[in-house]
Amino acid sequence: MxxxxxxxxxxxxxxxxxxxxxxxxxxxxxxxxxxxxxxxxxxxxxxxxxxxxxxxxxxxxxxxxxxxxxxxxxxxxxxxxxxxxxxxxxxxxxxxxxxxxxxxxxxxxxxxxxxxxxxxxxxxxxxxxxxxxxxxxxxxxxxxxxxxxxxxxxxxxxxxxxxxxxxxxxxxxxxxxxxxxxxxxxxxxxxxxxxxxxxxxxxxxxxxxxxxxxxxxxSGATRFMGELQGLAGHAGTVPMHMRRDAAMTAAEIGLYIEQRCSGRPGLVGTMGIMEVPNGAANVVPGSARFSIDIRAEQDQIRLDAVEDVIAEIDRICARRNVGVTLRKTHEAGxxxxxxxxxxxxxxxxxxxxxxxxxxxxxxxxxxxxxxxxxxxxxxxxxxxxxxxxxxxxxxxxxxxxxxxxxxxxxxxxxxxx
Known part of the structure; x- marks a missing residue:
């Protein structure tokens, strides 16, 4: 030493x-x-x-x-x-x-x-x-x-x-x-x-x-828990273009969070929980739960990202015909x-x-x-x-x-x- x-x-x-x-x-x-x-x-x-x-x-x-x-x-x-x-x-x-x-x-x-x-x-x-x-x-x-x-x-x-x-x-x-x-x-x-x-x-x-x-x-942090309601169906009989897949909706939301929070110093976004209740390999998921955690050193950068994520969730869910409920669980500057x-x-x-x-x-x-x-x-x-x-x-x-x-x-x- x-x-x-x-x-x-x-x-x-x-x-x-x-x-x-x-x-x-x-x-x-x-x-x-x-x-x-x-x-x-x-x-x-x-x-x-x-x-x-x-x-x-x-x-x-x-x-x-x-x-x-x-x-x-x-x-x-x-x-x-x-x-x-x-x-x-x-x-x-x-x-x-x-x-x-x-x-x-x-x-x-x-x-x-x-x-x-x-x-x-x-x-x-x-x-x-x-x-x-x-x-x-x-x-x-x-x-x-x-x-x-x-x-x-x-x-x-x-x-x-x-x-x-x-x-x-x-x-x-x-x-x-x-x-x-x-x-x-x-x-x-x-x-x-x-x-x-x-x-x-x-x-x-x-x-x-x-x-x-x-x-x-x-860093300040904003956290949500989200619930998605689509429509369950048989994995072999529901055509891809007719699906209201809650799990894939959550996955797309997660990918957007990753994209939105990348490349900006001090800003990070995480989907730490993604669950399909009672999921099965041969069933199109009709519901899903997920978490969002967005943090940044500067509050305005975090709040802008949160606003964009919420807006994109609405767009994704509307396009996929999946209902969404978001509940804020934490907010700290x-x-x-x-x-x-x-x-x-x-x-x-x-x-x-x-x-x-x-x-x-x-x-x-x-x-x-x-x-x-x-x-x-x-x-x-x-x-x-x-x-x-x-x-x-x-x-x-x-x-x-x-x-x-x-x-x-x-x-x-x-x-x-």
Missing amino acids: KNVPEQYLRCGQEIMQRADALAVHTEADGMLTRTYLTPMHHAAAQQLSEWMAAAGMQVRRDNAGNVIGRYEAAPEHTDAAALVTGSHFDTVRNGGKYDGNLGILLPVSCIAEWHREGRRFPFPIDVIGFAEEEGVRFKATLLGSRAVAGTFDKTVLDNLDEQGNSMRDVMRAAGFNPDQLDALAWPAAAVAAFIEVHIEQGPLLLNEALPVGVVTAI SVPCAAHLQKQLASAIEACGLPPRHLPSGAGHDAMAIAAIADVSMLFVRCGNGGISHHPDEIMTEEDAAIAAQVFSRFVENFTA
């Missing part, structure tokens, strides 16, 4: 070892699954608390289950607003070891180095292990960061998990009071800025042989990362002898929620395996962890609000 100082090499090694150790806390043998407020989720929270305390931090767990460690400012700056960092420690089902977890483990290791040196800053540093981001157990996302930002939607407390337990009851059983969630909101004046370290979850840095990158914005924080991150990368690469995040992150109370920024770290994430094959290297720790440390050491 050429030109990486010894303390960051230690950080890189520790981060990777702790990612392995944290992955032991899983609900399913042979895979990493850790969902909100399960016993293994509590065990992971306890482990994070112990590592934070060992790094010289004051640790608490708030009423949403977030694990919060504070590294105090120098004595003459005890009233200063905090530089806040962190990410989530829940996972998707059969997920990877670094998604979310990296953004907690890395700052804790960096703080441990400063603590050993007796070094303090003109601001406190808060590291938050957000208890829930993925939305797996209760089908509601960003619960931990929304609680901190004061935007927690309490209607989701009635959501049920697969066993029929409500979020409200599960929180109470864990010793948390869902009726006091409003009190968790951090005042904007208490947060100088937020920085989230996260694996890229994509292939750009890998393909360009770069270990880190500066996120410009978290783009969240730009603060320009002054991007500049400071880029300077930190350059100071480490690397070229700064700016790129958008197509995936959602806790920083989206924290943007309600503070300027936010993100440092992306390279993934291996083609950028795969949310999967056991998600990987990163110890060297990249060390480089990211060095960049993060430079950012903090030179941070200005």
Whole structure:
């Protein structure tokens, strides 16, 4: 690991070892699954608390289950607003070891180095292990960061998990009071800025042989579920020109989405679900279900694409004589990362002898929620395996962890609000 100082090499090694150790806390043998407020989720929270305390931090767990460690400012700056960092420690089902977890483990290791040196800053540093981001157990996302930002939607407390337990009851059983969630909101004046370290979850840095990158914005997203109603018929007796084939209608819609969202930087479109209920090999499909997910760094680019897709769906369905019902399931605007924080991150990368690469995040992150109370920024770290994430094959290297720790440390050491 050429030109990486010894303390960051230690950080890189520790981060990777702790990612392995944290992955032991899983609900399913042979895979990493850790969902909100399960016993293994509590065990992971306890482990994070112990590592934070060992790094010289004051640790608490708030009423949403977030694990919060504070590294105090120098004595003459005890009233200063905090530089806040962190990410989530829940996972998707059969997920990877670094998604979310990296953004907690890395700052804790960096703080441990400063603590050993007796070094303090003109601001406190808060590291938050957000208890829930993925939305797996209760089908509601960003619960931990929304609680901190004061935007927690309490209607989701009635959501049920697969066993029929409500979020409200599960929180109470864990010793948390869902009726006091409003009190968790951090005042904007208490947060100088937020920085989230996260694996890229994509292939750009890998393909360009770069270990880190500066996120410009978290892409906005629009999602729909669609249902198509054609007419079922015998595969051998209905002439091609008379068919009202719902599956082929969905396929044509999917191809248009692919075409419309290609060749435009930052715009992506996906049909992740395409189903034929009760389909059979010898039956012309009379119905189909499909999903649409359109994302872009700039909201107007996304909204223009959504408008075009909806118009084309109407044309395709009219031509094929197939009925369509579209239901919007999600709408979120783009969240730009603060320009002054991007500049400071880029300077930190350059100071480490690397070229700064700016790129958008197509995936959602806790920083989206924290943007309600503070300027936010993100440092992306390279993934291996083609950028795969949310999967056991998600990987990163110890060297990249060390480089990211060095960049993060430079950012903090030179941070200005």
